Amino acid sequence: MKRATSKDVAKLAGVSQTTVSFVLNNTPGISLSDETRRKVLDAAHELNYIPNSFAKGLKTSRSKLLGVFLPTLSNPFYQKLLQYIENYTAELSYNIMLCCTYRSAEREKSYLDLCVEHQVDGIIYLFTPNWVKQLTQISHNIPVILISEKSENIPLNTISLNGYQCGKLLTNYLIQLGHKNIAYVLSPVTSVSLTRQMRLEGIKDAIKDAGLSEDCLEVITTNSTGQYNLEANSGFSAMHSILNEGKNTAVIGVNDLVSFGLLSKALNTPNIRVPDDISICGFDNTYLAHMSHPTLTTVEYCTESLCRLAVDMLLSNNGSAVLKLSGEVQLIIGESTGPART
Amino acid sequence: MKRATSKDVAKLAGVSQTTVSFVLNNTPGISLSDETRRKVLDAAHELNYIPNSFAKGLKTSRSKLLGVFLPTLSNPFYQKLLQYIENYTAELSYNIMLCCTYRSAEREKSYLDLCVEHQVDGIIYLFTPNWVKQLTQISHNIPVILISEKSENIPLNTISLNGYQCGKLLTNYLIQLGHKNIAYVLSPVTSVSLTRQMRLEGIKDAIKDAGLSEDCLEVITTNSTGQYNLEANSGFSAMHSILNEGKNTAVIGVNDLVSFGLLSKALNTPNIRVPDDISICGFDNTYLAHMSHPTLTTVEYCTESLCRLAVDMLLSNNGSAVLKLSGEVQLIIGESTGPART
DNA sequence: TTGTAGGCGTTATCAG
DNA sequence: CTGATAACGCCTACAA
Numbered sequence: 001m002k003r004a005t006s007k008d009v010a011k012l013a014g015v016s017q018t019t020v021s022f023v024l025n026n027t028p029g030i031s032l033s034d035e036t037r038r039k040v041l042d043a044a045h046e047l048n049y050i051p052n053s054f055a056k057g058l059k060t061s062r063s064k065l066l067g068v069f070l071p072t073l074s075n076p077f078y079q080k081l082l083q084y085i086e087n088y089t090a091e092l093s094y095n096i097m098l099c100c101t102y103r104s105a106e107r108e109k110s111y112l113d114l115c116v117e118h119q120v121d122g123i124i125y126l127f128t129p130n131w132v133k134q135l136t137q138i139s140h141n142i143p144v145i146l147i148s149e150k151s152e153n154i155p156l157n158t159i160s161l162n163g164y165q166c167g168k169l170l171t172n173y174l175i176q177l178g179h180k181n182i183a184y185v186l187s188p189v190t191s192v193s194l195t196r197q198m199r200l201e202g203i204k205d206a207i208k209d210a211g212l213s214e215d216c217l218e219v220i221t222t223n224s225t226g227q228y229n230l231e232a233n234s235g236f237s238a239m240h241s242i243l244n245e246g247k248n249t250a251v252i253g254v255n256d257l258v259s260f261g262l263l264s265k266a267l268n269t270p271n272i273r274v275p276d277d278i279s280i281c282g283f284d285n286t287y288l289a290h291m292s293h294p295t296l297t298t299v300e301y302c303t304e305s306l307c308r309l310a311v312d313m314l315l316s317n318n319g320s321a322v323l324k325l326s327g328e329v330q331l332i333i334g335e336s337t338g339p340a341r342t
Numbered sequence: 343m344k345r346a347t348s349k350d351v352a353k354l355a356g357v358s359q360t361t362v363s364f365v366l367n368n369t370p371g372i373s374l375s376d377e378t379r380r381k382v383l384d385a386a387h388e389l390n391y392i393p394n395s396f397a398k399g400l401k402t403s404r405s406k407l408l409g410v411f412l413p414t415l416s417n418p419f420y421q422k423l424l425q426y427i428e429n430y431t432a433e434l435s436y437n438i439m440l441c442c443t444y445r446s447a448e449r450e451k452s453y454l455d456l457c458v459e460h461q462v463d464g465i466i467y468l469f470t471p472n473w474v475k476q477l478t479q480i481s482h483n484i485p486v487i488l489i490s491e492k493s494e495n496i497p498l499n500t501i502s503l504n505g506y507q508c509g510k511l512l513t514n515y516l517i518q519l520g521h522k523n524i525a526y527v528l529s530p531v532t533s534v535s536l537t538r539q540m541r542l543e544g545i546k547d548a549i550k551d552a553g554l555s556e557d558c559l560e561v562i563t564t565n566s567t568g569q570y571n572l573e574a575n576s577g578f579s580a581m582h583s584i585l586n587e588g589k590n591t592a593v594i595g596v597n598d599l600v601s602f603g604l605l606s607k608a609l610n611t612p613n614i615r616v617p618d619d620i621s622i623c624g625f626d627n628t629y630l631a632h633m634s635h636p637t638l639t640t641v642e643y644c645t646e647s648l649c650r651l652a653v654d655m656l657l658s659n660n661g662s663a664v665l666k667l668s669g670e671v672q673l674i675i676g677e678s679t680g681p682a683r684t
Numbered sequence: 685t686t687g688t689a690g691g692c693g694t695t696a697t698c699a700g
Numbered sequence: 701c702t703g704a705t706a707a708c709g710c711c712t713a714c715a716a
Contacts, residue, residue, distance in 0.1 A: 006709070098437070
């Protein structure tokens with residue numbers, strides 16, 4: 001059984017195809033009799049008419065599709081952003097083409113090609129792109145927006161997550177609690193991450209501003225271990241050595257996954273209590289932070305409103321000026337941080 | 343700067359549009375001179391030609407898009423399936439239209455409409471559909487496949503996750519370990535879940551088959567609590583009462599999220615050790631099970647091969663017979679289960 | 685207020 | 701082996 005076309009609707013309603021189009025699209029500047037309207041609407045409904053998006057796209061060059069690029073769904077942070085975006089686009093009757101790159105530049109490239117081919121109406125990147133040149137090229141035809149960190153080298157609309165402020169905020173809080181020996185734990189990554197760097201800058205500056213020595217901070221980058229949950233394992237193994245060493249009283253995980261691993265090891269170590277013996281915190285405010293016991297102290301970036309803003313910017317496509325915005329950041333204090341042990 | 347069309351390529355290559363189409367699509371049953379081939383390929387490359395998918399779709403009615411329906415990304419299980427599917431479809435140059443319903447029937451409906459409008463080449467459901475009638479209707483035009491539980495009432499291709507076998511497998515294992523007081527903990531859900539029911543059937547039958555009394559099993563359905571992670575919270579609060587009561591020696595969570603909550607509460611209760619005092623296990627084999635310490639005993643359903651199979655079935659569209667398949671299931675023994683305390 | 689006609693970029697059916 | 705030519709279903713001047 002073939003799908004009804006606008007021609008069929010026109011025939012049934014006893015009007016021309018044009019009229020059908022006018023009625024169904026509510027074309028502005030056109031006035032039609034109520035009766036014609038009704039006839040068309042009834043006919044469309046009776047035939048269960050659904051416009052052919054190919055034909056429509058061919059004329060309008062609009063696909064009602066948005067490409068969303070993310071490195072992985074395993075990190076609840078990206079999942080969270082994706083859900084916010086999806087939630088909003090669904091309201092607007094847009095669909096999301098999922099472009100999960102697994103941090104592979106090759107896959108990223110092939111998804112970019114697919115986005116161009118499908119003529120998506122916009123592209124949202126949730127990480128630092130590997131193909132800046134090509135993406136910039138694409139952005140002349142298709143609006144592109146980055147939700148990550150600002151960078152001078154990337155001439156694209158950007159909503160910054162403000163990693164610097166986050167690092168500073170979190171560290172200030174720890175310093176206030178009396179911590180003077182702080183570790184920053186990073187999991188290994190295969191590609192550049194501006195976010196991680198910016199957070200580190202923020203942490204360092206907070207320490208400097210408080211008049212503490214640089215030695216207060218120990219930066220630990222773990223090796224890759226195991227196949228599952230690299231990130232959580234990283235935290236787990238890092239905490240092992242941190243506890244052995246016994247110097248640091250507070251640990252910052254590069255994200256909630258790492259923090260989760262940190263916490264996990266601490267909870268499974270006899271005679272260690274959180275936060276009495278060691279404070280743990282991280283970034284991203286994902287559900288993991290709330291699901292843990294004790295709950296994890298973390299940082300939120302108003303992600304929901306930023307995601308909605310990103311979609312709005314894409315769809316309004318407000319010209320060619322490259323915008324660089326920053327979101328507010330907010331400390332979410334959980335049960336995993338407390339005064340430094342004395 | 344407008345995109346090059348196949349006409350432009352034809353002109354540059356000095357051949358007709360038809361020839362371009364033949365070359366670029368490797369149309370079978372057509373033989374062309376190597377020189378013509380080269381000329382076309384070179385021209386296409388020079389103009390950076392990308393076929394217009396609207397025009398293509400208009401002719402072929404193929405969108406290279408697959409709709410994937412899932413209730414939520416918050417449950418790592420769906421995330422896992424989605425990644426397997428996405429991974430495979432990317433290989434095949436297909437794209438995924440994300441249809442996340444948040445268990446809202448209304449949203450599910452609207453995504454169905456969008457799938458029809460975009461003429462997706464296939465639809466994969468990862469849960470029990472709410473609009474069986476409409477979906478069945480759609481399946482006459484667009485291949486549909488369910489990855490969940492088989493049901494007599496749903497005349498659609500189904501790959502069963504075999505919840506019954508899973509329940510049985512897990513329970514047999516617990517019984518072998520000497521457990522005679524087992525709790526099954528369910529989080530509240532808003533819509534029907536066949537999976538949950540089938541797992542329960544399996545659990546019950548395992549108990550019956552072992553010659554134990556029905557009273558061995560306590561089914562606990564929690565109330566909804568808190569806004570974050572309903573599921574994990576469910577486990578957390580259920581474990582509270584289970585430990586208070588002190589009767590059960592083993593607890594089965596309806597999924598890894600619930601089990602995680604169960605474990606979390608147990609670990610945070612003084613004088614309770616896992617698995618010495620209480621065994622905990624669940625279903626789905628998500629990363630949560632591996633990320634926890636102790637790691638959680640869980641059940642895997644060969645999800646990766648099932649997901650690939652589903653995609654293959656969709657794309658081959660092998661006629662109209664409704665297929666009902668079942669996958670194998672596999673017990674993943676973690677550190678959270680052990681012999682019953684005496 | 686409504687209808688006619690042309691074209692968007694492909695693919696596919698024919699002749700040549 | 702190659703090239704005209706006609707659709708696919710919709711939108712939109714322009715004409716009536």
